[in-house]
Amino acid sequence: MADDIVQQVLSLLSQPTALPSSCTDAAANATVTSMGGSATLAGGISQVGLLSPLVTLFLWFSKLPDWLKLLIVGGVVESCRRTMFSFYNRVLSAFFITATFEEDDDAYDWMMIWLSKQPSWNSAREVQISTKSFGLRGEVATVPGEEAGAAALLGDSRTLSYLPAPSTAHIFWYPPDAPWHMRRRITVSRMQRNAGGYYGGMEESLELRILTRSHTTLNRLLLDAKRTHLAEKENKISIYVADINDSWRHVASRPKRALNSIVLDPGIKNLLIDDARDFLESRDWYGDRGIPFRRGYLLYGAPGCGKTSIIHSMAGELGLDVYIISLSRAGMDDTKLSELISELPTKCIALMEDIDAAFTSGVTTRAQDTSATEEPEKNKREGPREDSSPIASRVSLSGLLNALDGVGAQEGRILFATTNHYEKLDPALCRPGRMDVHVEFRLASKYQARELFRHFYAPRHKRDDGRAPEQEKVADSGYNTAPSSDVSSCASEEAAEQCTGQLHHSARLFRMDAAVADALAARFAEAVPERQFSMASLQGYLMGYKIRPQDAVDDVEGWVATQMTDKVGKHAKGATLVDKGAEKVEET
Structure with missing residues (x-):
């Protein structure tokens, strides 16, 4: 079929095209009448030469099949349409600023809280009712009138809030308290899409379009949203863990714990908090001496002696969020561990609990010892078997060491590692530069x-x-x-x-x-x-x-x-x- 079409087009192009008789006669008369006028003859030939391609194209197009004509005309129209819309979008984008916020980013929570507190949502026609707190206390963003009677109305249950409905554009003016000529039109669209991949799921994003040519309004809006969020979480710390996609995700917010609520031996609290504060204020000092700006603390001792509690309290005292790194998580390996640590914020607390249980060899040794003492007869009947400990991890000691102080290790973070078996840790892991301060937590005095x-x-x-x-x-x-x-x-x-x-x-x-x-x-x-x-x-x-x-x-x-x-x-x-x-x- 395709070969026939090509042959037909080539045959049409190869056929000689006869000029109309009127054109031929006019050229002959001009030649006979103006034998002595070479300039006039040249002008006539030139005009015929210019018209000949157009005439040839027209005659060739008229002989084409109808389907091919439709294809050519449709292509020309579509090209013109796309060109016009591209020009229209370019002109329109010159007067709008578009900002996008992804769901897995902190800024998304800032904007959702800020939008839920805007007065315009009281009159919105399409809203989503949600009980999400976005890591803050429940009364941050509530349905108007709920604050006064929340206990009587809901029995101290989770409060309600208005959020932008998905796949719907909402329009409001910002700032709401500014004069009319200083307000800017903002269009909010909350979009949901398939995440794809093996686990599937939905991903959300928030898009803001501001009718302005300057970034002043956007900057003011972002700072306003950030201040609102930070003010509401002033007495809380955020907890982050790695999700199945090896990305940091906010899972909870916890109230700050006062240092005086932690009872330790005299001097331990002051040692830890003073050392951490001095580290956070010494970035230039580290840089001048070429020392990596990192600090590690190893807390060891008997279970239940306050290791995790002091970390929680210090996070609130220093105003840092906590990022929990689980070395025994299913699927964790050296590469994923290195990526997670390299994606830590510049100022945060990275927490590795029970670091001695991260390596299969240490856990296997204890498991086999217990099995040998408690079930000798069973071991004798079944013979040797491979380790089936659920805590087995693919993280190696070398991978952990490179993640802590390798080339790609994040700077500015404070690492806390806890263990109940200090004697089982490798000396390479405990050396200064990786674990700078070692503190023992003993039983209660x-x-x-x-x-x-x-x-x-x-x-x-x-x-x-x-x-x-x-x-x-x-x-x-x-x-x-x-x-x-x-x-x-x-x-x-x-x-x-x-x-x-x-x-x-x-x-x-x-x-x-x-x-x-x-x-x-x-x-x-x-x-x-x-x-x-x-x-x-x-x-x-x-x-x-x-x-x-x-x-x-x-x-x-x-x-x-x-x-x-x-x-x-x-x-x-x-x-x-x-x-x-x-x-x-x-x-x-």
């Missing part, structure tokens, strides 16, 4: 037990004059509201026992005088043995006496005796299992 009890029952902040307030109300959300007993007048330990002994668990508000709390705290610390229990276990014990401090002091000796007996029994059982395992090994 009597000082820590006393401070924990005092803060648990009488949390207080010092006034400017250094004196503590007389009374402090502590809300206990674990119980229903009920009238509380007044123990603020208990000035002695005996009076405190009488007052607090009458309190019931249904009471929600509890108040204790600082002097009474100090006296009970001293008794509590005296009953707790030195370096035998973790802070988490002591706090767990006190949680059972949330508003009964006197009962907590009276019962602590019995609790300590029970815990010590259980601990001795566990050690004896473990030693027996080890001995049996050794005997089985010798027999085999």
Whole structure:
């Protein structure tokens, strides 16, 4: 078919074209009449030469098939249409500024919160109702009128907010409080599209089109949205984790935790916070000496001694977000780890918890030791088997070291690594430059037990004059509201026992005088043995006496005796299992 079309077109082009008789006669008459006028003859030949291609093209086009004519005409029309629209878009874009925000970027959350607070949404005809908080507290963006009656209307449930409806253009004027001649027309479009890939899903983006030739309005809008978001999250820290696409995604926001709520041995908190602040203020110092601007902290010790808590508190104190790096995540390898660390912000806290469990060899050793002592007969029947630990990771020690201080490692970040088995870490991982500060977290001392009890029952902040307030109300959300007993007048330990002994668990508000709390705290610390229990276990014990401090002091000796007996029994059982395992090994 295609060959026939080509042959037909070539035959049409090869046919001689006869000029009309009128043209031939006119040329002959001009030649006879003006034999002596060479200039006139040349002019006639020139005119015929110019007209001949046009005439030939017209005659050739008239002989083409209809379908080919339609194809040529349609192509010409479409080309003209595209040219006109391209010119129109170029002219239009000269008067508009377009800004796009992707869903996985922080700026997207800023804009969604900012848009939900705009007065124009009160009169919008198409909106999406959402309970998303975008990492902020629920009352940031709410339906008008909900703030006053939220508890009665929704029973303290998640609040509602207006958001732009997907695939719909919304128009408003900004700034709303400016004179009419200074306002700019803004079109907002929220678009959703298929993410594609193996896991699929939907991706969202936000597009803003501003009718202005200057970036002044866009800059003001962005700063306004950022200030609004930062002001609302002033007392929160953001938590990020890596998603299945190996991109950082915001998963939660947590309230900042005051440093005085963390009870550690004297000097540890000051050491960590002062060193971190000095690092953040020393970028030029590092640069002048050619030292990579990175800082690493290794926190090690028994579980439940406050390693994660101090990191949480320091993040709030320094105003940094926390990026959790899980080395044992499924699919994690050296390349992905290096990419994640290189994409960290310049100022943040990177957290690697239980770094000793990241490598298969260390976990396998412990797993095989346990198996050999507890199930020797099963191992003997089944024979040797490959490691099937769910914590197995494809991250190698070399890959981790290169990610921490390699060429592509991010600068400006603070790395915190925690471990319960300091002796299992490779010396190359613990050297300065990777882990600069090593801090041991030991089991609770009597000082820590006393401070924990005092803060648990009488949390207080010092006034400017250094004196503590007389009374402090502590809300206990674990119980229903009920009238509380007044123990603020208990000035002695005996009076405190009488007052607090009458309190019931249904009471929600509890108040204790600082002097009474100090006296009970001293008794509590005296009953707790030195370096035998973790802070988490002591706090767990006190949680059972949330508003009964006197009962907590009276019962602590019995609790300590029970815990010590259980601990001795566990050690004896473990030693027996080890001995049996050794005997089985010798027999085999």
